[in-house]
Amino acid sequence: MRRVAILTLVCALGVGALGQVTISFWHAMSGALGTTLTELIEKFHDENPAITVDLIYQGGYSALQQKLIAAVAAGEPPTLAQQYENWTTLWLDALVDLDLFLPEDLQGEFLPQFSQLFEGRMVTVPFNKSILVLYYRPDLVPNPPTTWAEFEAYVTAIGKDEAKGIYGTAFRPPNPEIFLTLLNQAGGSILSDDWSEVTINNAAGLEAAEFAARLAKYALVDSAYTSDAIQKGLTIGLFIDTSAGYTYNMNAAKTAGVPLAVAPLPCHVNCASMIQGTNLAVFAPKQSRAQIEAAAKLIAFLLREDNTTYWAQKTGYLPVTRGAIYGDAWQAYIATKPEQKAMTEQLIAGGFGQLLHPRYMDMRSLLITYWELLVKGEDTPKAIMDALAAEIEAIR
Amino acid sequence: MKLPTLQKGRRFWWDTLEAYVYLLPTLAVLGLFTFYPFVNAFLYSVYDIRTRTVPGPVLHATADSTAWVTALARGRIPEELSDVLRVRGVDPHELWVRLRQADRWVVKDEASGQEYIIVREGEELRVHQATTGWAMESVGWANFTWAFQDPDFRKALVNTTVYVGVSVPTTLFLALLLATLLHRGVRGKAFFRLTSFLPYITPVVAITMVWAWIYDRNFGLLNYFLRSVGSLFGVEVSLIDWLNDPRYVMPALIVMNVWRFVGYQALILLAGMQGIDREYYEAARVDGAGAFGVWRKITVPLLTPQIFFLLIISLIGSFKIFEEVLILLHGPGPQKSGLTVVYYVFTKAFDSGHYGLASAASVILFAIIFVLSLFQLTVTQRRVHYER
Numbered sequence: 001m002r003r004v005a006i007l008t009l010v011c012a013l014g015v016g017a018l019g020q021v022t023i024s025f026w027h028a029m030s031g032a033l034g035t036t037l038t039e040l041i042e043k044f045h046d047e048n049p050a051i052t053v054d055l056i057y058q059g060g061y062s063a064l065q066q067k068l069i070a071a072v073a074a075g076e077p078p079t080l081a082q083q084y085e086n087w088t089t090l091w092l093d094a095l096v097d098l099d100l101f102l103p104e105d106l107q108g109e110f111l112p113q114f115s116q117l118f119e120g121r122m123v124t125v126p127f128n129k130s131i132l133v134l135y136y137r138p139d140l141v142p143n144p145p146t147t148w149a150e151f152e153a154y155v156t157a158i159g160k161d162e163a164k165g166i167y168g169t170a171f172r173p174p175n176p177e178i179f180l181t182l183l184n185q186a187g188g189s190i191l192s193d194d195w196s197e198v199t200i201n202n203a204a205g206l207e208a209a210e211f212a213a214r215l216a217k218y219a220l221v222d223s224a225y226t227s228d229a230i231q232k233g234l235t236i237g238l239f240i241d242t243s244a245g246y247t248y249n250m251n252a253a254k255t256a257g258v259p260l261a262v263a264p265l266p267c268h269v270n271c272a273s274m275i276q277g278t279n280l281a282v283f284a285p286k287q288s289r290a291q292i293e294a295a296a297k298l299i300a301f302l303l304r305e306d307n308t309t310y311w312a313q314k315t316g317y318l319p320v321t322r323g324a325i326y327g328d329a330w331q332a333y334i335a336t337k338p339e340q341k342a343m344t345e346q347l348i349a350g351g352f353g354q355l356l357h358p359r360y361m362d363m364r365s366l367l368i369t370y371w372e373l374l375v376k377g378e379d380t381p382k383a384i385m386d387a388l389a390a391e392i393e394a395i396r
Numbered sequence: 397m398k399l400p401t402l403q404k405g406r407r408f409w410w411d412t413l414e415a416y417v418y419l420l421p422t423l424a425v426l427g428l429f430t431f432y433p434f435v436n437a438f439l440y441s442v443y444d445i446r447t448r449t450v451p452g453p454v455l456h457a458t459a460d461s462t463a464w465v466t467a468l469a470r471g472r473i474p475e476e477l478s479d480v481l482r483v484r485g486v487d488p489h490e491l492w493v494r495l496r497q498a499d500r501w502v503v504k505d506e507a508s509g510q511e512y513i514i515v516r517e518g519e520e521l522r523v524h525q526a527t528t529g530w531a532m533e534s535v536g537w538a539n540f541t542w543a544f545q546d547p548d549f550r551k552a553l554v555n556t557t558v559y560v561g562v563s564v565p566t567t568l569f570l571a572l573l574l575a576t577l578l579h580r581g582v583r584g585k586a587f588f589r590l591t592s593f594l595p596y597i598t599p600v601v602a603i604t605m606v607w608a609w610i611y612d613r614n615f616g617l618l619n620y621f622l623r624s625v626g627s628l629f630g631v632e633v634s635l636i637d638w639l640n641d642p643r644y645v646m647p648a649l650i651v652m653n654v655w656r657f658v659g660y661q662a663l664i665l666l667a668g669m670q671g672i673d674r675e676y677y678e679a680a681r682v683d684g685a686g687a688f689g690v691w692r693k694i695t696v697p698l699l700t701p702q703i704f705f706l707l708i709i710s711l712i713g714s715f716k717i718f719e720e721v722l723i724l725l726h727g728p729g730p731q732k733s734g735l736t737v738v739y740y741v742f743t744k745a746f747d748s749g750h751y752g753l754a755s756a757a758s759v760i761l762f763a764i765i766f767v768l769s770l771f772q773l774t775v776t777q778r779r780v781h782y783e784r
Contacts, residue, residue, distance in 0.1 A: 066746040072447050073751075075529045090749040091447040093502075094528055096494050100471040120497050162635070165614070174727060222640055223726065232614055284494050285528055289506050292494075361748045365548075372731055391547075 021294045022052040023079035023287075028064040028278075029128070030057065032247075036314040044301050051294045061278075077283035080295045084278050085116065085354040086361040088124055095123040096282045101296035106303060109321040113275060113351035124279035125299055126320040128311075130244035131347045132181050132273045134263045135226075140237045144263035148185075148211055151238070151266040158237035160218040165234040168218030170226045173372035176364065177274045178240050181265065182208040184272035190355055190363060190392065198396060201382075201389035204269075209374055209381035216375040227252035230260070240265060242276045243343040246316045262339035264346040271350035277317060309333070316340075318347055359395050366391050437762075440755035441539055443532040449495070449502055450531045451513050451524035456480040461521045468493060468501040468514065477503070480523060481512065502526060539756035549757060551732050552740040555646060559736065560714040563650045568706055570654065571661030572699075576691060578662065579669045589666075592659030600656075604723040607652045611638035611724075639725060642733035649720055649734060661706050668702035669695060700780040708772055715765050718742065737761045 029037045034057055041053050056078070058064040065087050071077045072091045088095070099107055099122040107122070114126040136144050140158055145151040155168030171178060183189065188204030191197065199205065220229055226239055231252035241249060246262065253260035265273050280302070282295045301307060308324045311317065313333055319325045325344065334341040354360060370388040373379060379387075458464065458476060467474040471493045478488035486505050495502035499516040513526035543549045574592060578585055595603060610617045619635050626633035638648045672695065680690045696703075718738040721728070728735035728743075737757060745754035 062747075069746055069749055073530050093448040093495070097471075097496050100493060100496075121495065173730065223730070234614075284504070286509075289492055289504075365748070369548075369732065376731070378731070 019050050020052065021050060021288075021290045022054060023291050023294050023298065024054045024056060025295075025298070026056050026058050026064060026068065026078040026081040028058060028061045028082055030060070033128070033315050036311060040302060040307055040311065043307075044298055047301070048294075048297060051297065053298060072283070072285075075285050077285055079287050079291050080280060080282050080298065082127060082278040083124070083281055085118075085124070085356055086364060088118060088279070088281060089356065089358045089360065091283075092118055092121070092123065094283055094285055095121075096284050096287075096292055098122050098125060098282060098296065098299070101282075101293060103300055106300050106321070109303070109323055111320065111322055111325065111347070111351075113347060113353065114320055116279075116353055116356060118356055124281045125303065127278055127280045127302065128244075128315065128317045129275055129277040129320055129347075130242045130317055131275050131343060131351055132177060132240050132265060133243050133343050133346050134238060134265050135241055135249055136238035136261055136263060137236070138259050138261050140235075144238070144261070145266040147266050148268045152211070152214060154238055155215050155218045158218065158235075165232075167220040167234065168237045169215055170220040170222070170229065170236045170239040171212070171216060171371075171375040172223060172226065173221065173375060174223055174368055176367035176371040177242075177276065179208065179212060179367065179371050179374070181240065181272060181274045182212055182268075184274070184352055185265075185268040185270055185350075186211075187269040190367075191357065191396070195357060195396070198389045198393045200392060201385035205385050205389075206382060209385050213374055213377065213381045216377060219375060221372075221375045230258070231255050243318065243346075244276060244316060246339065246343075262342045264342050264349060267350075271346075272352050273346050273350050275347070275351045275353050305329075318343060357396075362395050363392055366395075437755045437758050440532075440751055441759045442534060442536060442756075443752050444535045444538070445530055445532050445751040446749070447529065448531045449511065449513055449526050449528045451515060451522075451526050454522050454524055455484070455512070456523040458521050459519055461516065461519070464514065464521050465516075468496060468503075471496070473503065477512075477514070477523065481505070486510075502528075535752065539752040540760065542753055543757045543760060546753075548728075548732060548735060549737075549740055552735045552737045552757075555732075555734065556715060556717070556736045558646055559650060559717060560711060563653055564707065564710050564714055566650070567654045567657050567661055567710060568703065570658045571665055571706070572696070572703075574658060574662035575665035575669060576695070578666050589663065593663055594659065595656045596660035600719045601723055603652070603656060604720055607648075608639070608724055611648055613637040613640065640730050642729070642731040645725065645729040645733040649717070649724065652724070653714075653717070653720065657710065661710070664706060665699060665702050668699045672698045704772070704776060704780045707776070708769055711768060711772070712765055715761060 025041075027034075027037060038055060041055050044051070044053060058067050061084070064082065065084075068077065068081055068083065068087065069090065072094055077091075077094065102125070110126065114129065116124065118124070134144060141154050145154055158166065158168040160167050180190075183200070183205055186204040186208040188199065188202060188208060190200045192199050220226075220234065220236060222229060225245065225248065226236060226241055227245060227248040230236060230249065233256050235258070243262075250260060265271065280299055282292055282299075284292070287295075302311070303321055305321065305323045305327050306329070308319045308321055309327060309329045312319045312324070312330065319327075319330050324330055325348075330344075334344055355363070357363065366388060370384050370391075374381060374384050378384070456477075460476075464474040464477065473488060473491045473493070478491070481491065482488055487507060490506040491503050492506060493501060494504050494511075501514045503512045503514065504510070505512070511526040511528055513524050515522050515524065574588075578589055582588065609615075613619060613635050616638070618638065619633075622636070623633045636644060638644045676694050676698070677690060680694055685693065716738050717736050721734050721736055721739045722742075725734045728739060738761070741754045741758045741761070744750045744757065
């Protein structure tokens with residue numbers, strides 16, 4: 001009798017386990033971001049008891065990238081992972097076309113700013129997205145600038161006094177996205193639409209470079225995050241930074257005992273602002289169809305209106321679907337949060353994504369080099385842009 | 397060498413076998429983490445390596461492509477493809493589309509995990525077995541050419557050479573002075589010996605974090621010290637941005653590492669000095685030699701085996717500088733003034749995915765170190781005096 005009972009139990013457990021699918025999800029969300037992600041995964045488990053998500057924190061973005069590179073090379077990637085666009089281009093063939101697995105209504109839900117196809121394929125969906133916005137000191141900048149001219153006027157008026165630690169603005173050399181935003185605002189681009197020509201040094205590119213060079217004369221140029229400078233007590237009048245840095249910048253200002261506010265970027269020819277943050281993609285090697293379907297289910301869950309809104313409210317990232325961003329919950333939330341309202345307006349007004357060129361990783365490396373030369377005033381903007389264009393041409 | 401015969405040398409063979417058993421763990425670790433990557437670096441340096449789906453032999457070809465393309469575009473398996481693969485023992489119900497492009501599609505067999513790629517070649521569609529993973533395409537010397545044409549690699553070579561050229565002799569010279577002082581019996585000798593050796597045994601991460609603070613522009617110890625000294629003489633010393641100004645990055649790296657290694661090298665030299673026969677010194681004194689003369693004519697020449705050892709070891713180690721750059725500068729430094737060859741290799745492999753280029757750069761670095769070491773072995777060793 002006892003044997004029969006044991007056998008029945010084993011069979012029952014076995015049958016239960018048969019329908020169980022386990023997927024791995026590699027991410028780089030630390031601290032409060034990681035806690036919120038874990039909360040969402042627990043909620044997913046409650047709704048989908050047949051799926052187990054093995055949520056694995058891999059360290060910062062660099063560590064995640066390096067581990068993904070090694071895992072893909074070894075043929076053992078996770079089921080699902082956060083990734084930047086320029087990483088995705090490294091392992092495009094190893095990814096699953098998500099439009100084959102995601103619900104159709106979700107596919108039509110992404111804001112056009114987030115729609116991106118890699119060689120005609122939908123292999124990623126937006127996840128933790130932020131955008132460049134303007135941070136400013138209300139005591140020094142009573143009305144945030146809305147044009148380049150106003151921006152420059154404020155920066156010049158605040159000026160630069162290194163001995164007193166006062167700077168009109170701040171530029172980070174490792175962050176060429178600021179330049180790409182100015183470039184786009186001036187109507188320029190790295191390459192022509194069909195990628196047949198390097199256009200970064202045309203009239204629009206030069207205008208953006210000259211503007212940045214003029215601002216740089218009054219800027220703190222430092223590789224460290226601007227929040228570090230604020231925390232140390234340096235005065236930065238107004239600066240462009242990602243909305244994902246909101247908590248860090250605000251905390252730094254609080255520590256230093258200075259006010260700080262957020263506004264949409266000043267505009268020029270247009271109001272463009274570069275979208276930052278990672279996407280989600282599903283790897284094919286070593287994954288069964290059931291795992292891929294489970295991963296797609298998780299993606300659909302994370303991007304469901306209530307969850308993407310909750311994620312945005314808790315983390316400072318932006319909701320990524322039309323339903324969520326225009327939904328009652330988010331609209332009610334930003335009605336009481338002017339900073340988040342400014343970020344949302346910025347996204348809708350001019351959010352644009354990364355160039356999905358297979359050599360963008362190398363191009364970005366060049367952009368960092370020349371952006372640094374530009375903001376440090378090492379040469380004339382024209383010479384710098386021409387040299388940059390020549391190097392991009394060589395690797396294009 | 398004449399090996400003992402099996403009968404006579406049973407003991408020899410047993411001893412040899414025993415020795416290999418003891419060596420096995422070390423050999424296994426070395427083999428896995430040193431020799432295998434070493435050989436592979438050479439191999440990879442002549443390949444373009446990327447993750448891609450590579451077609452195998454053609455299984456089927458068809459000119460009637462419309463029905464195929466329509467079905468595949470909808471994520472469905474074409475009838476004819478099902479038939480083709482059914483003949484090969486594949487259950488069509490297990491097939492699913494995972495990749496769709498204008499001219500190629502990848503279909504996976506769920507049961508076996510095997511992938512099939514359908515490629516459009518002109519008017520024809522061809523079905524191949526496929527593999528997705530690291531694909532290597534031979535490119536000859538292209539990666540080496542790419543490295544030498546890359547301004548970043550050239551900059552990394554120059555930076556590394558400057559670093560080695562300054563830090564190796566400086567460390568050795570200071571270590572020689574320190575060892576001489578310790579050997580002469582200064583007060584608190586044990587304390588100095590301990591404190592000078594501590595940086596060597598402290599983890600490089602900890603050291604670098606401390607130096608990052610020392611070098612901080614606004615709150616660093618170094619600028620504070622310079623300003624304090626300046627104010628003593630009534631001179632206004634402006635703040636130096638040690639880690640953000642390309643002119644100071646390399647000196648900052650050199651100073652930190654000289655400090656880190658000088659104690660270790662001094663200890664090796666001190667051990668060498670203590671091993672020198674006292675009779676040489678006594679004989680020199682009898683002949684009326686002064687302290688500096690004794691040091692120059694006896695101590696230094698008889699220390700040449702240790703100096704030679706340190707020269708080789710520090711030369712190789714310095715060419716491989718990496719962690720300090722990563723932690724102190726969080727990158728290649730302003731205007732890539734801190735970019736070293738190993739950092740270049742690291743970023744090209746693990747940031748950009750150019751494994752072939754990274755391997756080629758590491759092979760070039762190996763060649764440089766190898767030639768320099770060979771030069772030292774053949775030329776410098778002639779000046780090494782071994783005590784007999």
